[in-house]
Amino acid sequence: MIPTLEIERERAHLDAERENQREHWDGSAADGRVYRPGELDLSHKVILYLDDITVSFDGFRALNKLSLTIDAGELRCIIGPNGAGKTTMMDVITGKTRPDSGTAFFGQTIDLTRLTEPEIAHAGIGRKFQKPTIFEHHSAFENLELAMKADKRVRRTLFASLLDDERDRVAEVLRQIRLDQAADRPAGLLSHGQKQWLEIGMLLMQEPRLLLLDEPVAGMTDDETERTAELFTSLAGKHSLVVVEHDMAFVEALGGKVTVLCEGSVLAEGDLATVQADPRVIEVYLGR
């Protein structure tokens, strides 16, 4: 069976979670720090700190003392061989997985390891999954409407009705992701590429400060990929983006700083050229 230690930790997580659930809407997290959804402290021009994060499943170390910082408005690409811990890292940032040790801060004040997924989303982090996850039974329009930055408490949604400017916002994003023709089609019927776009669109509707994008162009045609690259670069600046990709061409197209993950920790960092020149990287990654 499971070691008591494990149980302890599990209980600790539970408590933290319970705390937050109670505190969720009145704006003050369990740790006493005050935040309001969307408001974060960028006084040091850094939007994300990952410090010494370790996560292990059944003894296997998915993340091993990972440390990483993302600057506000930066567009960062993360590459690395399979099993390097890219997805796990995103799980940690979005609260899906709790780190065994280490800290994760959003801006100066928000301790991500103590918030639940919805709270993190409110704080301003949006995430796109490796496999596009959208609401297949809802129309593209509804998908975006649901994602829209708004008061997401039960009692609001009960009486919410779509305002004109909100409608316009949705329409705008629909155009941006080129789905304005398919607005009313059930999302389940969209092509893979379109689904990818729709999910990106949902992120945009959230108006997050930090976007985490897990292999956003997988299954896209070349020109779709191209357009995605344009979109991302245009977003950089007012948003910060972290893109995980295998597609080197795409990474190149994005430009910006590249971080190489390997066996759960940072192997190298810098612009693509330097990284590709790095012998260790060639060894573990490009070498093959």
Place this chain on the structure above:
Amino acid sequence: MRTPFTLRLFQSMPRGGWIALAIFAAVAWIGVPVAHLALPESHPLHVFAYTVSLLGKILCYMVVAVAMDLIWGYAGILSLGHGLFFALGGYAFGMYLMRQIGRDGSYGAELPDFMVFLDWKELPWYWAGSDSLLWALFLVVALPGLVAFVFGWFAFRSRIKGVYFSIITQALTYAAMLLFFRNETGFGGNNGFTDFKRILGYDITSPGMRVTLFALSAALLIACLVLGRYLVTSRFGRVLAAIRDAESRVMFIGYNPLHYKLFMWTLSAMLCGLAGALYVPQVGIINPSEMSPANSIEIAVWVAVGGRGTLVGAVLGAGIVNLAKSVFTVYLPEYWPFVLGFLFIVVTLYLPDGVVGLWRKLRARRAAAALDDASAAAGAGLSAAIGGAPAEVPATERQAARSTADTPIAKGANA
């Protein structure tokens, strides 16, 4: 600018839906009463007392079915414990009915007979106030609501999903049944409550009262349909469906599923409670077997037969199954379980969308736009609203279930 609530309430249902409801209301509130009270027994259109209370009973079942559909069809949470909430409502109102018997019980005592027989000298504390109708009505809603809320809060917070949830709801109602079977529990044990005499002093067996109860049941059903319809077409409803389809995504765009599920779950339980309260005086008895797991499963069966994920379907299902039961237990006393059994099998195999689904298929065949017909519109509109084609739902159920593995608890369990 915002559209006013009342307007949106009205818009939530297509015109056909409103017309259908209006017709139903007219029949239930005017037709039946007149046919039962005014027309002589000999008159071909006379509605027998037997029929009135039978239909009244079925109306209550329909309400339960709608409540079940809201939580199962739209939120994807299958409860095998709704019988409990139904029975709790029934018992809550039954307490009032027992007190109304007064000294007309066979022991002629102030206390209900079963208490006299247990040598109890005064009412247990939880019977306090049971002689007031208002308090009873409050309990009818509050009791199931509270039980559901507490249970739901823990269950949803621990992210118990799918079958696990279904089974513990079953455990819940089963435990409650055993509890109520105990005589010491103070609810009449196996005999439960029966031999009711009056409500607010009016004779409960009088035709007037019978018709009133029937009309009230109809009113409750109408209210449920309107409310349900509004809920599932509101943004709330869309979020709920979204949770059913991809809970993790819902969380990552900032909704807290716990609150949504809990709200719908509690509301559903309360509706069941109301139905139970109207059911008891019409059938004249409430006993713990109402809480038996089998009864709760049957509720799910009604919904499935009618068409899960469409309010109309829930209503139809409850009606068909129960009428079939009533008819076949008379005409095929020994064989009716076969009929019902095969009905369920056939429906799940060949009509994944239940009767409504069949209806839609038939309409669709005749390419003629199905939408001119009221109820088809209702059905189709609904399905569009939630895309509730059960055939596809399980995929999403699996999806939803998948994220259980990601919760800290599950991780602990995996270690």
Place this chain on the structure above:
Amino acid sequence: MFGPTKRQWCIAAVLCVLMALAALPARAALDPALVQGLGGDFNARVAAIDALGVAGGDEAAALLDALEGGRLGTVDGRLVVIAPDGLRDATSGEALAADAGAATRITVNNRLRRAIGTARAALALSSAQPAQRLAAADTLRENASPALLPVLARALAAEQDDAVRAVLRYATAKLELASPDPALRLKAAQALGGSSDAAVKNLLAALLEKRGDGAAATWVEADAEVRAAAAASMRAIDRRIGLAQTAGTLFSGLSLGSILLLAALGLAITYGVMGVINMAHGELLMVGAYATFLVQGAFRSHLPEYLDLYVLAAIPAAFLAAALVGIAMERLVLRHLYGRPLESLLATWGLSLVLIQAARVLFGPQNLELANPSWMSGGVELAGGVVLPYNRIVILGFAAFVLVLIWLMMQKTRLGMFVRAVTQNRPMAGCVGVPTARVDTLAFAIGSGVAGLGGLALSQIANVGPAMGTGYIVDAFMVVVLGGVGQLAGAVWAALGLGIVAKFLEGWAGAVVAKILVLVFIIAFIQKRPQGIFALKGRFADS
């Protein structure tokens, strides 16, 4: 029953006379007056039977047999033996003219049966086989009347076999506690310390009570030494009984657990593999039990001499019957419902309705009679009257046996490998070429078959009727869910755990409350571990 009554003393007197007679070399025939007592009123009968026991001899035995066999009657007050060929006088043995119909049979009830039993035992003390003597001594230890003291003494003197002597000593000791001689009483009190019989304990306890009250109170047992000995013996007995009872509770917990396990095991497989909520699982149990019934019937009519073995023969039968029904269900219905667990729930619910009513129409609504074979009847007695029934022991073993079989099947065979693969990740298994469809059918057949075996086991302790399954389905689900879906180990832990917990709770809370508490416990437990005791590991741990 124990303190000697006046009647018994006076019989004792009568006996001493008989004793003298019996002592004579040439045994005289039974005293007719005594025998006629059998024809008299109830008390006379009892007295007569006791006397016969003491008198001994073949005639007495023959009479007792006749009485117990209902072959004794009276014709106008005269005691007669009703033989197939007519009536004979009970004492003289001469045939009578009157025909059998004329006699009024003497009905024997429990009270008489007990008396006869004791008398028989008294007779059997002089039997040649030690085994018989032992049995006899045991009976006497249970309920001997002071009247038999001399008989016991005589037997004890003559007895060679130690086992028998030991028992006889108890029997005498019990009676001697009432003797006027303190020395004898002391010996008795000490001797009884070796017993583990609550009844003995009460005898001793009686000695330690006071008669009257206040200052006037006097000890029932005047002699302090005897009292001390009695107290010591009581403590010894208490200890033994206490231990035995805990052991007993533990066993009954395990037994209940094993039954839950047998009821749930099949479900654990079918549910684990296909995620099909099989509400008709209970009816598969029922099918197994009915198959067992049919086998029993076949044995009754064709090879009655081997009737005791029908249970063994039923094992394959029950398995196959249930498996076939299972296959049919899978092919006709469930096949079309994979990946729709909740719909499958409804379809199988319909199936269960049909199966139950089918059983009702074919076999009638009554419960069916299934006899425990002789080797499964009775039980081994621990101390203090705690008995472990053989049928439960057997079932416990059977559960283990089935478990091992399944484990081997799962771990060692190719099919097992496939099943595990499908359980963990159906699509992937499909991709790597596992014939999922066939695996499903086979797995379901096996699961159903195991359910059939469960039914066989249940038929040995509980009802066999059309609705028998419904009683177990809920519990079975609790076990599976508590254990963790698709986890045999989990199911085992859950079943045994629930069984034991339930039994210990029942000890102090009573059956009803115990059951409620167990259910509440389950609900609470799932809160903590939403995936059961053992959850599947890995990315596809759910659905």
Place this chain on the structure above:
Amino acid sequence: MNRRNFVKALTLSASIAAIGLPAGAHAADTIKIGILHSLSGTMAISETALKNVALMTIEEINAGGGVLGKKLEPVVVDPASNWPLFAERARQLLAQDKVAAVFGCWTSVSRKSVLPVFKELNGLLFYPVQYEGEELEKNVFYTGAAPNQQAIPAVEYLMSEEGGGAKRFVLLGTDYVYPRTTNKILRAFLKSKGVSDADILEDYTPFGHADYQTIIARIKHFAAEGKKTAVVSTINGDSNVPFYKELGNAGLKATDVPVVAFSVGEEELRGVDTKPLLGHLAAWNYFMSVDNPQNKAFIDKYRAWAKKNAVPNADTVVTNDPMEATYVGLHMWKQAVEKAGSTDVDKVIAAMGGQTFKAPSGFTLTMDATNHHLHKPVLIGEVRADGQFDVVWQTQQPIRAQPWSPFIEGNEGKQGL
């Protein structure tokens, strides 16, 4: 095609439902008799036989020319062991089918559930099962035993020298009203006989309880503590098999600790391996083994009927007390109708009082005019290997029922309507 059938089925049921439900053909030359016994669900095990015997009796009466020159027409419905459904069916029988009398119900709760209906519509119910008493309704005739016609004599027998002179008692039952009341009455009765509370062990199990290990152990322990012990079992039908099996295997022999049961009759014993039960007792007002011409005729008729109607395992059918009660009830109703010259409920009720009938039990039973209960003999039988009973004791003549037991306070002077 499945769908088409299915749709047909729907429309059928719907249409039937539409016309206000069973508009049963109303033939004027027959008198309708309602039969309200569960043919499915948990109670089917006991009640099916009652339906059969009722149908048989009706055939018998019709063969004898019917009643008032009219044939009897049985209306069989299935309340499916579902209590609200009992009330619904009762209402239908009385309001729709206009039956002259209803023979039915087994459990107390089913009776309680239909009572209001019979009172409201002034119907006539014949209730054939031994029950807890504490009830008296103008519209009901109770042909089963009241506690004083079953429980108390049984206990008196156990206490007698002949019955083994029991001094300690275990009152064991399923947790519902019949056992509770019976045990309450017995406790009071035992007290009056000087049995102290310390010598009484009362215990209850839930419905369908199948695991009697703990309770048997408790009984053993209780019995071991000295004085002669007897068990009074009001365990409900289904739980009896596991109970007796456990009893036998735990080595509690009838000669040591006799068990007297009030709910175990020939029908129940069909489902039991009687080996472990030998010598245990049951108290009834009728046993199949009773030897007299009426009983012989009764049994033969039923056997023949079962064969003719292909009742499952018809060759082994048995008769039991509630079946006899049903048989007696129907015949008495017939006599009453003939006396009253009409099937009008009030007239029949008036005529029922004082009706007598030579019952298969060998006694002539009388319907008490004031309390609507039969005067019944009490027989105590010991289980035989063949699943029948040896009558070891019986009352000299029928005794009058006391539906309101004098052993429950507040019942004084409540003996009549």
